[in-house]
Amino acid sequence: MNAPGGIGAARYIGERMPRKEDGRLLTGRGTYVDDVVVPGMLHVAFARSPMARGRIVSIDTTMAKAMPGVHAVLTEADLARIPVTLLSFFMMPMEVETTLLARDRVAYVGDPVALIVATDRYLAEDAAGAVMVEYDEETPVVTIADARAAPPIHPDAASNVAATMGEDEPNPDLERALRGAAHVVERTLTHQRISQSPMETRGVVSAPQGDEELTLYITCQSPSVIARSVALSLGMPDLSIRVIAKDVGGSFGLKNTPWREELAVIAASLILQRPLKWIEDRLENLISANQAREQEMTLRIGFDAEGKLVASHCDYGINNGAYPQGADANVAVHAFLWAAYKMPAYGFLTRGWYTNTVGLAAYRGPWAMESYGREVLLDIAAREMGIDPIEIRRKNLVTRADQPCMTAFGMPLEDITPADCLEKLLRHFDVGAFRAEQAEARKAGRYLGLGFAVYIEPTGTAGSMPVMTGETVSVRIEPNGKVQAMLGTHSQGHGTATTMAQVIAEELGVRYEDVNVFEGDSSRGGYGPGAAGSRQGVIGGGAAVKAASLLRDKVKQVAAHVLNASPDAVTLERGTIRVAGAEEMTRSLREIAEIAYGEPARLPHGVGTGLEVTYRYDPPPVTFTSAAHAAIVEVDGDTGFVKIKRWISSEDCGVMINPAVVEGQIAGGLAQAIGTVLLEEFHYDERGNPTTATYKDYLLPTIFDVPDFEYVHANTPSQAAGGFRGVGEGGAIIGPPTLVNAIADALAPFGEIPLDLPLTPAKLLAVITGKPLSPQHHAAHPAAAAGDAAAPAPTPDDPGIAAVLAGVEPERIDPPTAAGAAVDGTWKLVMATPMGPQEMTARFATDGTTLMGALESPEGSQEFAGTAEGPNLRWEMKVTKPMPVTLKYDLTVTGDTLAGKCKMGMFGSAKVSGERA
Amino acid sequence: MSEHPIALTINGQAYTGRIEGRLTLADYLRVNAGYTGVHVGCEQGVCGACTVIVDGRAVRSCLMLAVQADGSEVRTVESLAAPDGTLHPVQQAMRDNFGLQCGFCTPGILMTMAVLHDRKEPAGEDEMIAAMSGHICRCTGYQGIRRAIRQLTGSAEPAQEGAH
Known part of the structure; x- marks a missing residue:
């Protein structure tokens, strides 16, 4: 047998191989951008706007320029010598004029106004403080509500609508369907602004070498995307740009695209012809690195009498800030809202809004609001209709038997498995036992809750958007028998050197230890978008499978010729070549490699020298990952604090390359979800001043906030080469509704919880005590408004529905009377x-x-x-x-x-x- | 600006110099001494990435001025592994348990763990996890860090796996 999985073959795919990245990272020998030192390098700091909106009356740099160690103080007028076009991740120019530094107006607190170059960062910051700017302050537009009412903040925009899609006017057919539904649930959900908060902030070292070469060290998600984007932005066709990013300290969407500061540093380095370094400090990161997620959604869902979906409408808005990385109405929210469910009719209006806040960027699962809205409203509907939350999902999920089919949005589905994930989850979790425990606990005044959520996620997309391309893998067996692989994949913690080496070692038939993976340099490896859209396992992994198997075929062809055997009788396992039935013919890979490179005369006719393969893999247009999660919480009735007691992930990411890496991705996304639901909130006051500009104010989850996660893996192979599915973003998408549903279940005896994230202890305590937090808070929840006969909100004096949901007999509670x-x-x-x-x-x-x-x-x-x-x-x-x-x-x-x-x-x-x- | 002479030991090596009073220990270690394993995550004393060991205690080097380390013995992550490359038990535990992803917060976490692990009476699981509340990791959800602590304190076998 010559199958790669034959006796003696090393299985690496599916194994928890130790990470190749860890040796250097555990010993302090990684190379992050701030570790890079280039001879002659100077340091950059920015002078930034202290107000959210204003006209620049004058900028006086005289004093700053005279300070010790200062080489230059540049304003937009100086940088304009090199025209730079800011581009979105999709390589499209901005919809509103976006300059590198503020020219005649500032549009958010932190808007860069001047760029200071000095011999060290301390001196540069000193000088930044000495740049004298006179402003004529204007009234800022801060929230989506402000933006709806205010004249445009940008002189070149007709309104504050940055982007819009969908139907402005109600669709009569859809409205009729909703009116005719036996049960309608409608809620408005709001999602706070999130700072991606990679532990390594943004940073760049820009090192021009004459007019023709530019080397950039930049913390990013793909060196080849940065190289392409910077080249387009600068419009200098003769400039050769090499981008290097050896180690990156997390990104989560933030570092997709070089933005104003990075491009300003690059332009300044070209103007000054000096290497420049700018490392964002945390204050800058929190106020002037683009952010994500500030959204609101009013979702209506109609059901028939059995709880089957009839129709749905969603009105959605997202705060784009002043200069988004591409004006965005986040239409993906609508594409995926009902993708996993049988939804006959769906309509939407979706809009992005300009405001005087820092711009919108990506964050892990940028469309995640769809799962939050859908899964939370499904639970509310189940509670109102007296249906078990699991049953309402079973009634409506797209099953294998339903496929192939099209989603309400028109996407073809062939192999999604959300229903399987849910059933597999339920086999690992005894719902009945929990309900009994919950009922006992409630008697004792303890509030336990169980939440479920189900979703699918598009991963590994390619071919439909210009930047979302295939991936190239180059694999070379060196004459010494060692394997070098050059990849366009890029780790910001993903461990792609590990997972790609596992795939290559297994497919090629060599030891994992003998595979070296090189990433993080646009000058080697092929063009690839790196980490974006949970794509590296699917497309990089697929390319690795293809390249390695082609190379294995060549090794066998050469070995068979050299050893005078049939290629079918030759095997390559653990770097050793054997011929079936002829033990004496056993050769090391090195012996064959030396011949392949050095002795052309011994090669088969027409076969070139060397053992090198480059393969560019274009996968199916999209590969879906499915999951169902369950969480159990206890909400402290005295404090409103949420303790997460258990969390089970049941996901189907296809063939797993390294389960520890898969689980690491899920866990990281879930931790961010926990931060989203309970802790994190980037906040502006009414004048647009950021009030959460340190990590003492912007609360990230600590080890005490995140439980031990449990995992159930479904492993349905995808149709991509290798059978892999993406898993990078899912936890951040399915996590929020899972946790919110658990909290809602815990507090069901008191009524409905608010749906404006984060669910702080104060908000939950307001539910428990029945004392509204504030008038605005009350208004944010239409369920609390009177007169919605179709959707009566559960009240504390109606424990029946909550008890039905909880699966226990209603406890008799006498209705309270006013004193x-x-x-x-x-x-x-x-x-x-x-x-x-x-x-x-x-x-x-x-x-x-x-x-x-x-x-x-x-x-x-x-x-x-x-x-x-x-x-x-x-x-x-x-x-x-x-x-x-x-x-x-x-x-x-x-x-x-x-x-x-x-x-x-x-x-x-x-x-x-x-x-x- | 003020210049101050300092003399200190970093990872067993003597260093002397004249530095500005406002220079942080983190910047001194990274820029002046070249120990780039010291990572500056927040400069606000919250994230813990810059933690080093000063005279046996875990210290946030972003909140300490270099002049305050005059006469001290400082250890950075570069000193943890043995000269022959053998990883320190806290490094090995983190490696065994996939305790890191991007690795940026990791050096600080290792230094706090090392102080607690290497002292005369090594810390138990609860104390070590309590100490980890002073470190922010944005990647891992602390899963591998907690497993590494359990391995170090003997409270559990290293790896817990999902069902397959």
Whole structure:
């Protein structure tokens, strides 16, 4: 047998091979862009706008230029000597004029105004502070709501609509279908702005060598994309550009495209003919690196009486900031919203909005809002209709039997497996046991919740968009028998040197240790988009399969000729060549390689020397990955904090090259999802000032926020070479709805949770206490508005629906009644503390079942909020003296007296009695 | 501007020089001494990527001035592995457990782990994980880091796999 999987063959695909990247990264020997030093290199800092919007009246660089160590202070007028066209990731020019530095106006806080070149970064920053700019400040447009109402922020734009697609007017057929649906659910969801926050910020070293050569060291997602983009931006056809990015400290979409600062540094280096380095600091990264995700979505879904989908409409908006990396209405949201579900009719209006905030860039799964909206509303619909959340998905998911078919958006589906992923997930998780545990916990005042989400994700797309190309792999067996592979894939942590070496070693028949992978240099390897759209495993892996198998064929052809054997009888395994039935013919790969390179006369007729293959692989247009996830949370009823107790991922990324790498990608995406749901929020005040400009304010998940994930792999081979599917972005897409659904389930007894991310403890506590956080918060949730007869929102006094969802008998709860005049007023209280009786004065004011009040004691006065259900008053308050403790009052009013207790944390309970003052 | 003489030991090698008072230890180690394994992630003392060992304690080198390290013994990630290349147990545990992806936060994590692992009474799992709350990793979701800690503290076998 000569199959690659024969006896003695090394199986590397599917194995948890140790990473080839780790040796240098664990010992501090990686080369990130800030580690690059070029002789004669100078350092750049930027002077930036302190306001969100204004006219530049004057810029005075005199003082800055006179400071020690300063070589140059350049403004847009200086840089304009080299005309530079900013390009989107799709190599398209910007829709509004976008200069490298601000010319006559600033459009966001952090907008670069001057570029300072000095002998070191400290001196450059000193001088940046000495650039005197006079502004005429204008009123900024900050939010999508602002943008809708305001005149255009850009003089060359007709409105603040950066991009739009879909139907402006209601579609009568769709509206009729929705009106005729047995059940309609409609909600508005908002998603906060996210900073991608790679641990390595942006940075570039631009080193011109005369007029004809430019070497760029830049932290990026693909050196060949950067080389192509910079060449187009500069428009200098005679300039040869080489881009090197050996190690990159994460990107997550941010470093797709060279942007204003990087191109300004490149232009300045060409003007000054000096190597320049700019390394973004974290403050710059948080205020002036492009960001992502600030979105709102109003989604309507109609169901028939059985819970089957009838029609849906989505009105979607995304904040593009001032200068997006391509004006974007994010139509992918609509392409994928119902892709995995049988949705007969769908319509949408989608718009991107210009504002005076930093521009929009990509972030892992840029269209992820579709899964958030769909999966969360499916759960709400299930709750309202009394259908199990698993059943509503089973009724509507596209199964294997349904395929091939077209999505509502017109995409062909052939091999998606979301339903299989869900069923496989359920085999690893006992829902019934959880529901029983949940019911017991609720009796004890603990709120556990279970959330599911299902999705599909387009990965490895190629051929439909100009930059999303195929991938080239060049593999060479050196005369010494070692294998060198040059790839256009590029790791920002993905471990592609590892996974590609596994594929090549297995397909070629050599030891993993003998394969060296070279990436990160546009001057070698083929053109490829690197990391973008979960494509490297699918397309790079496919190219590696093809190139290695062609090379193996040549080795066998040469060996068969040299050894006078049939090619079919020759095997190459672990770098050793054998001929079936002729052990004495065994040769090392090195012996055959030396002949292949050095002894042309011994090669078969017409076969060239050397053992080198370059193969460019163009995969199917898109390869889908499917997944179903489940999460269990506990929400603390006292604090609103969410503890994630369990999280199971059931994904189908086809043939896995390295399960540890696959799981690492899923886990990383899920951690970012947890940050999105619970912690992260890049925030601007109403003047467009960023208020979360440090990691003390912009909260990233720590080790305590992320649980141990569990994985179930489905492994349905794709139709791409090797059978691989992409897995880079999925966790960040399916994670948010999974977690939000679990929180919603946990708090179902209290009503519906808000859908404006992040779900901070304060927001959840407002649900638990029934006390609205703020008027805006209330308005953001149409479900809370009265008069929507088709979609009654669950209320605290209607536990039935929540209980049906939870799969348990409804617990009998008497409807609370308003306390009103029986409670309101001033009361004298006495608490029996271990230190003796303490007298206090309480003032109560009720509004329905909401209790507000204040408690005065010799130590001071403190306000509180709680509930007044009939005569029963409950509230909590935190005190710090004599020690920090949460006091939980539980009192009952009888006429003009009251009695009850106060629980004092670990200090036990104290009796409380009182009478009207 | 002020210049100050300093003398310190970095990874066993003596260094002397005259430096500005405002120079951070991180920049001194990276730029003046060439230990680029020290990674500056936030310059705000939050992310922990720049953590080095100063006189036996894990320290954020972005929050310490180089002049404050005068007379100190400083260790960076470059000193962890043995001269023959054998990885330090914390490096090996991170490697065994896929504890890193992009590797940018990794040197700081390793230095904190090394202090806790190498002291007279090595830290247990809880203490080590508590210490990791001072490090931000944006890539891994801390899965491999936690497994590495369990391996180091003997509280679990290294690798936990999914069902296949």
